[in-house]
Amino acid sequence: MPSGSPRPDQAGPSRRLISLLALTCGVGVAGIYFPQAISPLIADDLGVSRGAAAAVVTAAQFGYATGVFLLVPLGDRLAHRRLVVTLLAVTAAGLLVAGLATALPLLLAASVLIGVATVVPQIIIPMAAGLVPERRRGAVTGTLLSGLIGGILLARSFSGGLGQWLGWRAPYLVAAAVVVLLAVVLAFAAPATTPSSTERYPALLATTIRLLRTEPDLRRSGLYQALVFAGFSAAWTSLALLVTGPAYGMGASAVGVIALVGAASMFATPIAGRLADRHGSDPVGLVCMLGTVAAAALLTTGGLGGVPGLVGVTLALLLLDVAVQAGQVANQARIFALRPEARSRLNTAYMTCSFLGGSAGSWLGVRAYTGLGWNGVCLLVAVLAVLALARHLVAMRRGSAVGAGGLAGGVQGVEERA
Numbered sequence: 001m002p003s004g005s006p007r008p009d010q011a012g013p014s015r016r017l018i019s020l021l022a023l024t025c026g027v028g029v030a031g032i033y034f035p036q037a038i039s040p041l042i043a044d045d046l047g048v049s050r051g052a053a054a055a056v057v058t059a060a061q062f063g064y065a066t067g068v069f070l071l072v073p074l075g076d077r078l079a080h081r082r083l084v085v086t087l088l089a090v091t092a093a094g095l096l097v098a099g100l101a102t103a104l105p106l107l108l109a110a111s112v113l114i115g116v117a118t119v120v121p122q123i124i125i126p127m128a129a130g131l132v133p134e135r136r137r138g139a140v141t142g143t144l145l146s147g148l149i150g151g152i153l154l155a156r157s158f159s160g161g162l163g164q165w166l167g168w169r170a171p172y173l174v175a176a177a178v179v180v181l182l183a184v185v186l187a188f189a190a191p192a193t194t195p196s197s198t199e200r201y202p203a204l205l206a207t208t209i210r211l212l213r214t215e216p217d218l219r220r221s222g223l224y225q226a227l228v229f230a231g232f233s234a235a236w237t238s239l240a241l242l243v244t245g246p247a248y249g250m251g252a253s254a255v256g257v258i259a260l261v262g263a264a265s266m267f268a269t270p271i272a273g274r275l276a277d278r279h280g281s282d283p284v285g286l287v288c289m290l291g292t293v294a295a296a297a298l299l300t301t302g303g304l305g306g307v308p309g310l311v312g313v314t315l316a317l318l319l320l321d322v323a324v325q326a327g328q329v330a331n332q333a334r335i336f337a338l339r340p341e342a343r344s345r346l347n348t349a350y351m352t353c354s355f356l357g358g359s360a361g362s363w364l365g366v367r368a369y370t371g372l373g374w375n376g377v378c379l380l381v382a383v384l385a386v387l388a389l390a391r392h393l394v395a396m397r398r399g400s401a402v403g404a405g406g407l408a409g410g411v412q413g414v415e416e417r418a
Contacts, residue, residue, distance in 0.1 A: 026151025037160035063115020065355035075344030099172030126343035142273025160256025226357030231381035234365025265321035272326035291323030296382035
């Protein structure tokens with residue numbers, strides 16, 4: 001371990017601190033998911049089409065990908081406490097601007113700012129990975145991701161319900177106040193850490209790109225998550241168009257109710273983390289990709305309409321949430337084992353791939369829904385999942401072949417020495 005990096009002790013951070021960091025992950029990321037539930041309300045209030053309002057989702061996710069690439073590497077260069085508190089303050093400012101926006105262009109700009117600044121979870125997760133012993137790394141990562149997932153899914157419930165009641169601005173304004181409060185708490189409670197790198201900022205960015213070029217496991221992990229998260233984003237962005245459209249004719253709060261059911265997936269990520277610690281990332285990732293393919297098939301029940309359609313699409317999204325988020329645990333456990341001194345930069349490369357995929361998926365999902373209806377969205381999710389699965393099967397087969405070759409070479413070497 002490089003000098004100056006956080007040193008995991010035998011016990012690691014307390015449960016209370018891990019819980020606080022998990023809460024921070026959830027609150028920190030929630031703002032970029034509000035529009036998935038309230039975009040129809042935004043369209044009606046600002047007098048734009050629903051497709052145009054859905055661009056707020058794409059803008060926030062594009063901003064997030066940009067923030068991950070430009071800001072998360074600083075987690076290896078700056079003290080984590082100051083960096084996290086500063087980004088939370090900027091996030092609160094972006095949420096305030098979004099809540100007061102009177103035109104779509106200003107809301108889009110605020111959404112990009114929110115996305116850029118709300119990368120706090122991607123700084124906290126590598127930080128925590130460096131504070132715990134290796135035997136606990138997958139479990140702690142899973143716990144933090146459960147907070148992150150809770151924020152993603154409950155953000156839709158919160159924004160859909162509150163938006164239906166008080167208007168689409170209310171979720172942004174309430175969230176701004178909560179983020180400010182959390183920033184104050186973390187200014188005192190966040191762990192003191194020493195930067196693990198003294199490289200200049202341009203060198204940090206260059207290292208991120210170099211890691212993608214030199215680490216095959218990082219490249220394939222980023223590809224997996226880009227593909228499945230694109231499908232995830234396509235499904236959730238299009239869901240608001242489905243349930244508020246002629247097939248169901250429901251309000252934005254219906255999206256919030258469906259997301260509330262899906263929030264149960266947050267309990268799966270700690271389990272996935274323990275399984276990754278015990279059996280490795282590849283077997284866990286395989287199960288998750290198969291689950292994503294199954295979720296795509298089950299999503300087609302949403303076209304039935306009525307109660308059967310709502311039940312089917314809710315169960316499908318729950319399965320999709322579990323598969324995508326548990327797969328992320330497996331992917332991050334894989335990449336964090338590569339270069340301990342560069343975990344923030346590894347996470348930068350990985351999450352940039354993920355959210356570029358998510359941004360593209362949101363855009364493609366709306367186009368698929370507009371051109372082919374809900375079945376077009378289901379087909380898009382399926383194709384993306386199958387591509388990830390095919391690549392993973394190739395990687396596992398190559399890994400098995402290399403392992404067999406290594407064993408055969410070892411046996412031959414013993415025979416030669418004998």
